[in-house]
Amino acid sequence: MSKDLSKLAGIDDVLHDPETAHLMINLNKVLSRNDIPGIEIQTEELSDGVSIKMVVKEGAIIKKPVHLCLGITHTQAVQRILMDIIVEDGAKIDIFSHCIFPYGGDIKHIMNATAKIGRGANYSYIERHIHSPKGGIFIDTKTKVSLGEGARYKSDFELLRGRVGEINLDYEAECDARSVVEMTTKISGSGDDIIKTRETAYLVGEHSTGVLNSRIAVKDEARAEVYNKLVARAAYARGHVDCKEIVQGRGSAQAIPIVEVAHPKAHITHEAAIGSVDTKQLETLMARGLSEEEAVDLIVSGLLGA
Amino acid sequence: MEILKVQNLTLTLDGRKILDNLTMSVTAGRIHAIVGPNGAGKSSLAYTIMGLEGYRNIEGDIIFEGESIKGLSIDERARRGITLAWQEPARFEGLSVRQFILAAAKEKSTDAVKQALERVGLGPEYINRAVDKTLSGGERKKIELASILAMRPKLVMLDEPDSGIDVMSLENIFGAIKYLKQQGTTVLLITHSPVVMEHAEHAFLMCRGEILEDGPMEKLLPYFKGNCIPCRHKNQPELNGEFPI
Numbered sequence: 001m002s003k004d005l006s007k008l009a010g011i012d013d014v015l016h017d018p019e020t021a022h023l024m025i026n027l028n029k030v031l032s033r034n035d036i037p038g039i040e041i042q043t044e045e046l047s048d049g050v051s052i053k054m055v056v057k058e059g060a061i062i063k064k065p066v067h068l069c070l071g072i073t074h075t076q077a078v079q080r081i082l083m084d085i086i087v088e089d090g091a092k093i094d095i096f097s098h099c100i101f102p103y104g105g106d107i108k109h110i111m112n113a114t115a116k117i118g119r120g121a122n123y124s125y126i127e128r129h130i131h132s133p134k135g136g137i138f139i140d141t142k143t144k145v146s147l148g149e150g151a152r153y154k155s156d157f158e159l160l161r162g163r164v165g166e167i168n169l170d171y172e173a174e175c176d177a178r179s180v181v182e183m184t185t186k187i188s189g190s191g192d193d194i195i196k197t198r199e200t201a202y203l204v205g206e207h208s209t210g211v212l213n214s215r216i217a218v219k220d221e222a223r224a225e226v227y228n229k230l231v232a233r234a235a236y237a238r239g240h241v242d243c244k245e246i247v248q249g250r251g252s253a254q255a256i257p258i259v260e261v262a263h264p265k266a267h268i269t270h271e272a273a274i275g276s277v278d279t280k281q282l283e284t285l286m287a288r289g290l291s292e293e294e295a296v297d298l299i300v301s302g303l304l305g306a
Numbered sequence: 307m308e309i310l311k312v313q314n315l316t317l318t319l320d321g322r323k324i325l326d327n328l329t330m331s332v333t334a335g336r337i338h339a340i341v342g343p344n345g346a347g348k349s350s351l352a353y354t355i356m357g358l359e360g361y362r363n364i365e366g367d368i369i370f371e372g373e374s375i376k377g378l379s380i381d382e383r384a385r386r387g388i389t390l391a392w393q394e395p396a397r398f399e400g401l402s403v404r405q406f407i408l409a410a411a412k413e414k415s416t417d418a419v420k421q422a423l424e425r426v427g428l429g430p431e432y433i434n435r436a437v438d439k440t441l442s443g444g445e446r447k448k449i450e451l452a453s454i455l456a457m458r459p460k461l462v463m464l465d466e467p468d469s470g471i472d473v474m475s476l477e478n479i480f481g482a483i484k485y486l487k488q489q490g491t492t493v494l495l496i497t498h499s500p501v502v503m504e505h506a507e508h509a510f511l512m513c514r515g516e517i518l519e520d521g522p523m524e525k526l527l528p529y530f531k532g533n534c535i536p537c538r539h540k541n542q543p544e545l546n547g548e549f550p551i
Binding site for chain 1: 388402
């Protein structure tokens with residue numbers, strides 16, 4: 001079981017590296033873990049999931065990314081993950097989270113996460129999903145992040161393999177002075193997939209910075225609703241919202257950008273593009289001999305970084 | 307040997323004739339220039355030969371290697387060996403230079419990508435860069451030309467190949483054009499620049515959607531410099547009686 005998940009996640013080597021921390025969970029069971037100095041991890045198996053508490057100790061620099069593998073190898077199940085992460089002052093950690101649901105049907109993955117990033121600390125979180133091509137998966141993820149003075153937080157959410165099913169993503173960050181938040185979401189939907197994403201950042205400290213990026217592609221009957229909210233409430237707070245959605249076939253997409261500035265010395269910019277593939281891009285690739293379908297696939301894969 | 311023949315080509319956009327009963331014959335294996343003032347229809351002619359959207363509803367015919375290509379899509383024309391480099395190349399967010407060049411390349415290898423880049427004066431450090439707004443217009447122009455070198459087409463139309471290119475890099479562009487010819491590619495340079503025109507062997511003089519004259523570059527260059535560039539009646543050749551060709 002653990003072999004299936006690690007193989008799909010492509011982390012077989014990582015699991016045997018004593019210097020790399022990892023935690024592998026299938027449904028509500030911890031299958032394997034490796035702890036390293038600088039990080040304290042506590043887990044508790046619940047009836048329908050796992051509670052994870054992670055503390056990165058003050059000043060600890062975790063050199064290799066920590067791998068979390070959250071899987072469900074059932075066709076019908078609910079998995080609830082509660083995750084609290086504290087990155088203490090001056091610490092640095094990169095977490096690579098592999099969410100593997102290879103056998104769709106009636107799968108629910110519900111995650112409630114909080115992260116507290118201390119002064120001058122640095123936390124990056126990559127969440128990569130691999131889903132069954134059959135669909136039948138429901139994802140509901142809520143993450144709340146608070147950034148201390150001078151802290152940095154970067155999140156990358158990616159769901160490009162398999163069918164989305166239905167997804168509700170909700171990321172929210174509050175940024176103290178001189179902190180930096182950057183959130184990116186990349187999702188490719190097809191069939192009758194439903195994609196709902198919310199990225200919100202409150203820049204409450206002076207000189208804080210926020211960037212919210214969304215890259216969504218929908219085709220067939222898939223629908224996407226992308227909500228980005230960036231609020232600047234302090235002097236010299238700077239932010240940018242960038243949303244691009246490519247719509248093919250009978251897919252549909254909606255972008256709701258909200259930019260709010262509540263200080264005369266703050267500044268936020270916004271750009272959004274929704275629609276079919278750019279004609280010039282398409283014609284350039286077709287003029288090199290690619291069929292229309294091949295050209296669209298290449299353009300979309302570039303946009304999504306696939 | 308003729309590679310391309312355009313016969314009585316008329317293109318009307320928004321009720322205005324952009325190409326007017328235009329006929330031209332392009333000899334294979336040579337570098338040709340299509341010269342004329344802005345608005346003469348040079349780019350429209352290239353877009354029509356390539357079959358771009360909005361440029362397909364035409365009268366007349368386009369014959370490539372003896373067969374009409376009028377009914378073919380862009381990619382079908384490209385697979386026959388025709389391609390086009392835009393004056394302002396497209397940006398591709400997230401697409402690497404390597405992916406972009408390989409998409410066109412005959413030989414699907416990193417070495418082929420490196421060689422094509424080298425021909426246009428770019429080093430291997432460009433391979434993993436994205437073809438997006440982080441590159442200057444001139445860099446994107448060179449990368450587009452590199453993709454054409456890798457494609458090895460039979461006929462390439464280069465629309466304003468010098469635009470956005472700094473003086474230092476112009477020699478790379480002209481070198482790449484010469485290399486295309488050496489590889490057997492027929493080159494059509496779309497330009498209003500005498501400097502670019504000088505790199506052609508043969509030229510077509512275009513004005514208001516028509517080819518007014520064609521002949522050896524050496525013959526048309528002095529006329530273009532002396533008469534077309536200072537012309538007071540741009541795209542009104544009938545008023546230009548003071549400068550008969």
